[in-house]
Amino acid sequence: RKRELGIMYQQQNWIRSLSVEENIAFSGQLIGLEKEEAVERAREVLKVVGMDFRTNYVPSELSAGEQQKIGLARALMTNPRIIIADEPTGNLDVESGQEMIDLLTRLSKSGKTVIMVTHNPEYLKYGDRVMLMLDGKIRRELVVTEENAEEVQREITRDLKSFIEGGVPTANKDGKIPIPMDSNEDMDQQNIIEKLKYGISFNLRFLFQSVMFLILILLNGLGKKINFFKKLADNFRSYFAKVMRKLDRNLVGKISSSINTIDLTEISFRNLWVKKSRTSITIFGMSIGIGFIVFLLSLGYGLERLVITEITRIEDMRQVDIAPTVSSNVVLNTDNVEIISSIEGVENVYPLINLAARVQYEEASTDVVVYGVQEKYLVDSPINITEGEVFSNSNLGVVVNEEFLTTIGLEPSQVLGEKLTLDLVLSELVEIEELEETEENEETEAPNFNKEYVITGVVADSNPAIVYMPIMELEDYNITEFSQLRISIDSEDRILEVRKQIEVLGFTTTSVMDTVSEVENFFSYARIALSIIGVIALSIAILGMFNTLTVSLLERTREVGLMKTIGMGSNEIRSLFINESMIMGITGGILGILFGVLMGLVLSVILSVIAITRGGSFIVVNSLPLYIIIGIVVVSTFVGFLTGLYPSSRAVKMAPLDALRYE
Numbered sequence: 001r002k003r004e005l006g007i008m009y010q011q012q013n014w015i016r017s018l019s020v021e022e023n024i025a026f027s028g029q030l031i032g033l034e035k036e037e038a039v040e041r042a043r044e045v046l047k048v049v050g051m052d053f054r055t056n057y058v059p060s061e062l063s064a065g066e067q068q069k070i071g072l073a074r075a076l077m078t079n080p081r082i083i084i085a086d087e088p089t090g091n092l093d094v095e096s097g098q099e100m101i102d103l104l105t106r107l108s109k110s111g112k113t114v115i116m117v118t119h120n121p122e123y124l125k126y127g128d129r130v131m132l133m134l135d136g137k138i139r140r141e142l143v144v145t146e147e148n149a150e151e152v153q154r155e156i157t158r159d160l161k162s163f164i165e166g167g168v169p170t171a172n173k174d175g176k177i178p179i180p181m182d183s184n185e186d187m188d189q190q191n192i193i194e195k196l197k198y199g200i201s202f203n204l205r206f207l208f209q210s211v212m213f214l215i216l217i218l219l220n221g222l223g224k225k226i227n228f229f230k231k232l233a234d235n236f237r238s239y240f241a242k243v244m245r246k247l248d249r250n251l252v253g254k255i256s257s258s259i260n261t262i263d264l265t266e267i268s269f270r271n272l273w274v275k276k277s278r279t280s281i282t283i284f285g286m287s288i289g290i291g292f293i294v295f296l297l298s299l300g301y302g303l304e305r306l307v308i309t310e311i312t313r314i315e316d317m318r319q320v321d322i323a324p325t326v327s328s329n330v331v332l333n334t335d336n337v338e339i340i341s342s343i344e345g346v347e348n349v350y351p352l353i354n355l356a357a358r359v360q361y362e363e364a365s366t367d368v369v370v371y372g373v374q375e376k377y378l379v380d381s382p383i384n385i386t387e388g389e390v391f392s393n394s395n396l397g398v399v400v401n402e403e404f405l406t407t408i409g410l411e412p413s414q415v416l417g418e419k420l421t422l423d424l425v426l427s428e429l430v431e432i433e434e435l436e437e438t439e440e441n442e443e444t445e446a447p448n449f450n451k452e453y454v455i456t457g458v459v460a461d462s463n464p465a466i467v468y469m470p471i472m473e474l475e476d477y478n479i480t481e482f483s484q485l486r487i488s489i490d491s492e493d494r495i496l497e498v499r500k501q502i503e504v505l506g507f508t509t510t511s512v513m514d515t516v517s518e519v520e521n522f523f524s525y526a527r528i529a530l531s532i533i534g535v536i537a538l539s540i541a542i543l544g545m546f547n548t549l550t551v552s553l554l555e556r557t558r559e560v561g562l563m564k565t566i567g568m569g570s571n572e573i574r575s576l577f578i579n580e581s582m583i584m585g586i587t588g589g590i591l592g593i594l595f596g597v598l599m600g601l602v603l604s605v606i607l608s609v610i611a612i613t614r615g616g617s618f619i620v621v622n623s624l625p626l627y628i629i630i631g632i633v634v635v636s637t638f639v640g641f642l643t644g645l646y647p648s649s650r651a652v653k654m655a656p657l658d659a660l661r662y663e
Contacts, residue, residue, distance in 0.1 A: 002030050002567020006075030010087040012067040013562040014059040017270035020070055021055040027077040029259045030567050045073040064091035085116045121156055125149040134163050259572055268579035282548040286588025287595050289541035290636055293534030294596025298622040300530055304523040305623045308516050317492055320511045322485040330506035332482040343501050345494040346487050350377040353474050354483035360421040364408040372471040387412035388457030398453040399468040401461035412458040423450045549581055549647040560651050561659025570652045577648035585640020589633045
């Protein structure tokens, strides 16, 4: 039909988003011509009808007579063997009407079959055969020659008068005239396998072509300013069109007489651009819904990362704390320390003794927690020395934390090198040697629990007031058990294995990984809750997009009828509408991601300003993994696809003639 039949309508219908030459070229694109070739041929047929000076106009800007001529040009576009002209002179003045008749006559003499529908008996003499149709039925068929043209005109006039007066025109002696019946059979029929291949490939193909088309739009925009980019855009489009046609053939089968996918996508973009305000509002609503989801998800991931970063900043991820099990006879003594040190994967073992103490510094005194540790513990741990240095195992030095200084009201620089007095409070685990008499009957001195120490360093630690001292200092007190051990493992992958071996010995183990796992679980549930709220917002936006597409279909009903009558297949019409919905979906998804990220950055800046004014640092509360971004784009595109299924299905089911009559 689209190759062999050209139709010139009495009432012209156009694709509103296309110019005059593009409307005409569209018929050529439907038979597989590349756009450049189709446009070139369209310009040639416009010259034939004398309308080449209107190539870049929009058809609605032209007069009815000009549209009539352009309608003939569209009918001639595919060089059909049969041309149907419905009242070709109905909107023309006498002179233009005669020019149209002369043009149709020349086409007939050139070998084309011209079927002209008219109410004007004066045009009968231009035909070779005349069929009289009354009340939708063909009543007579007459052969016209130069000799009997006037007689045929009189007979037709007589039959018309007789019919008006209630008579019945004379029937043909040779019986019925064969009339081809309408067929609802689609010219682009596909078997089940082809349809399945089409459905599977559609989404992937569209995603690829959308990205390429966005690049093409960018190059065209730059081409308006820089000539180099204009040439680059032209070459890119030509190459991309060939790639898409080859891709179509490989995925769907041989498509030798259908519009190129890139051209169809371009028309989809332009159809949306016709109603810029409505399309923009719909996409904006979609982007708000997706942006809300992105913002909530990024906030969840950002806070999770912030908490985990803070935890891992304070604690090394490869460190594990070991303590005796409650109500167990197993203790952390030197023998067990050696056993734990021998476990494969354990790099370092740091014994810790935890005591309470009373600190006297000049006139101030306060209660603190004392940790007896090795020098290497402070060096290897994430604890940050802000002032001074770590004590050595052999000197009477201590390291205090900032909270201790806050308690006594001093700055770090004021206490370095100064002395403090520690009065230790020993637990029941500490066994003190009883006083013994020497051979000279002299008594030994009891351990001195009250000693002076030099402050060698200050650590940034937000825990309660803490004093770190050399663990060797506590040997004088005959402590036989350690409060806990802290070990470092050579790899995070071996933490679980090492912990199991230690727990078999009867000890409990804790790790910062436990806290991280709890934080991750909490935020995973929080993200689910936030996502549900976002999905509700997105659902409202989807309803708006569905409404926009449905209204657009109603407005373009006659346009759909036109596309069907000039040979556009069902799959092409379906693709056209689904393309439009997917364009809105993918655009809304991309803008939504930008919108959500922007909201997160604004919140981060606000919180950072507050934190900095209070002595803190810059805070980033939003974070979004790359796979989430890709997932959102894919989901938004798929949502657009699903939203477009119903309007596209309705468009496919429309009867062409009913659609053309739609008001």
